[in-house]
Amino acid sequence: HKPGENPQINPKLMKEHLKRTGGKVVTRFPPEPNGYLHIGHSKAININFGYAKAHNGITYLRYDDTNPEAEEGEYFDAILDTVKWLGFEPYKVTYSSDHFQRLYELAVELIKKDKAYVCMCTPEEMKEHRGGEQKGPRSDCIHRNRPIKESLEEFEKMKNGKYPEGVATLRMKMDMQNPNPQFWDLVAYRVLYTPHHRTGKDWCIYPTYDYTHCLCDSFEDITHSMCTTEFQLSRESYYWLVDALEVYKPVQWEYGRLSLTNTVLSKRKLNTLVTDRHVNGWDDPRLYTIASIRRRGFTPEAVNAFVRELGVTTANTVIPVERLENYVRNHLNDIAPRLFLLTEPLKLTITNVDPSFTLDCVINAKVSNSDKDRVLKFSRTIYIDASDFKESEDPNFYRLSPGKSVGLLSVPYPITCTGFKKDKNGKIVEVTAFYETIAQIKPKTYIQWLSDANSVNVETRLYDKLFLHANPQSKEEVPNGWLSDLNPNSLEIIKNAKIESSIADKPVGFKFQAVRVGYFCIDKDSAKNHLVINRTVTLKEDNKK
């Protein structure tokens, strides 16, 4: 269904509810700044920003920064950058930590209402009271019914640094007998001495997600609190807390998480890959962080079209990565200018022209008005791609072979192979050919070519799937754990490819179609005399190279 038709939203309730904001839809995208955003988040971003946009509403970007141990400044910047790259502008950037004082005051109020208490249970005792591993009977701990006054004093002590970490927590007094585990007296506050990215050492108690999330939604008058389905059980505890405190009550609704085949998305796993150097940083083009796919040459238009097509259902889906690649390919086909690239240059000498011979060949750049036609100088020595030559007779091979002809793109007449040379290792190092000057010969195929005058060396990086199995996290597919499934050949680096020299003045991120090879872009590792390109996607779904 379309946004707005979600059956979880009772229209009468929603109407009532929208009074608060004067009918305006208010959503938020609330990432925890503990890593880079990934393709799954682009779904969340599209849903939150897209829904609000479709209803003339507004969307906050809220950093859910309640865990100082996992947060780093780098992540905050990368998150905002990503949201903007996808084409969305937050109405306002907020932080859960903006509300630490108010959250604290409400916690005091909650204690006064006898709806929270300070608990001294160890994590093991807490687990035991919640029924333990065996999911046995649940029971109240001795702290649960301590006097309000005592909890107020203890909470004050927690706040004033009188307890080391892990000794005391503030717990919500919910319902230990409710079948929903989200009612088993969730922890609202814990003691942590790690300085906070924004509030420094002001606090040594930090609110949990369960306590913070719904209240920040409430403070910001969020009308539609949209989250992924693993929070379905949390919906009731979310409502429990806003009701307990009698504050404005947003409506929560859930949608399915997006996963892709042959990769992992959770920030914790990504962190492991980065920290243990299985990949080269959070923006390694083999990952599906937004920074990675951006660097690899994916466009925001393609990413947004892909997630929009997925729709908003509650199903948790594992989408074949090829489907995303198709969106990228289709968009690049429309916008990317064409260039010649030879991943394995092979020298070719035209024996029937003088060393001084040159012929200007106009390459039609085709795609956008700003791309000018280019001139490649055809001369006695040129390069073709080694894969376009075969020394042995093969009736199914329509490119260059001894005695056979092939067309050179943008060159008036075809060439016919007259011979080839090998080095002492048996590697073909040069092909000789004849330039035909009559139009009788109709080549079956045209291939790309370059000459020394028109080409530069380029380091070419080809990427394959980072994991061998579609579901690296599945115990059945990968019994030895997801890290055992890393593809040892996920990155292939070609040092001495050749590309048209017209690329030299293009900026990092420049996207193009390498004719007959694939879609590429200039990588940020490029230096003045060292150009590096990434293969974004292959030309067709099934070819590897």
Ligand code: ATP
């Ligand atoms: P991860 O486990 O990957 O870190 P998360 O849910 O902990 O994900 P948050 O930063 O807390 O990440 O998420 C911000 C928002 O993005 C949340 O509303 C979350 O539900 C949503 N989100 C996260 N991952 C996905 C996904 N794979 N598909 C759709 N939405 C997602």
Ligand code: MG
């Ligand atoms: Mg999280």
Ligand code: MG
């Ligand atoms: Mg998580």
